[in-house]
Amino acid sequence: MSKRKVILTIAPTGGMAHKSQNPHLPTQPDEIAADVVRCWNAGASVTALHARRPDGGATCNPDIYRDMNSRIRAAGCDIILNNSTGGGVHGDMIAQRPDGTWEILWEERLKGMDAGAEMCTLDATTLSLAFEGKDILMNTPLTRGRELAAGMKARGIKPEWEVFSPTHVLQDTTTLINEGLDDTPHFINLVMNVHRNFQNAMPYSPRFLQMMVDTLPKNSIFCVSGIGTSQLEANVSALLLGGHARVGLEDNLYYRQGELATNVQLTERIVRIIREMDMEPATPAEAREMMGLPRQGAVRPEFALG
Secondary structure, three states, rough: OOEEOOEEOOOOOOOOOOOOOOOOOOHHHHHHHHHHHHHHHHHOEEEEEOOOOOOEEEEEEHHHHHHHHHHHHOOOOOOEEOOOOOOOOHHHHHHEEEOOOEEOHHHHHHHHHHHOOEEEEOOOOOEEEEEEOEEEEOOOHHHHHHHHHHHHHHHHOEEEEOOOOHHHHHHHHHHHOOOOOOOOOEEEEEEEOOOOOEEEEEEEHHHHHHHHHHHOOOOEEEEEEHHHHHHHHHHHHHHOOOOOOEOOOOOOOEEEEEEEHHHHHHHHHHHHHHOOOOOOOOOOHHHHHHHOOOOOOOOOOOOOOO
């Protein structure tokens, strides 16, 4: 009997942490591409990419995404490219509102679709978060979620649905899927344990993860972003529930308490665990087959292989 294949996502950067918090955090295209290639060699099959400006600020500038994507492909790396349309919580991505609060800019989020990637994160979520003394709103009513999903479908991009609570699955994600805006299988990332900073987000526990998994639409596959100290335990729980794995400095800056991590360390550790559980990391080609890539009936993305 063949071993179960696990799609392993590496999220090297994110749109929140600064290099001052962990000097191993890659923020520039050359750093990010080099880290992604190392993690691909270690067993990663997908990379969830966030772009940063030269000063480290978050951005969805498609030129910066194209630079990263091109560098990764130029290294002969066939990892699945997943560009963020969430962007981040500083840099180009936010602006202050008249009432003194801040908002993640919708027009900037849309730019993340225009860099030719095979996948993009799709946050069909409205939530408020606290970061560096700012109250920041991510405002995504259903009309905006629909615009993102339709824009991805038109471009041949597979969405990675990013959800923070059961309501995000049961309401927005399921509604848009039922409207025909995603092809099966649906790839859903359950973000957990960011509840201290994100309103309407779920803490991590095995019981809460089981509840989230129970809400998933039919024909879904999932991974878990276990934020901070929950990353390792959440990944093991996801594997036990038939899900997939995701690691990286976007979600967790530490290897263990008091020891800063590198992306390669986090990748190598989860690969060891996958194999100890008698599973095997999927190659990018196997992951594409499992996720239905390239997306049916659309123009081939710019950086797809083959």
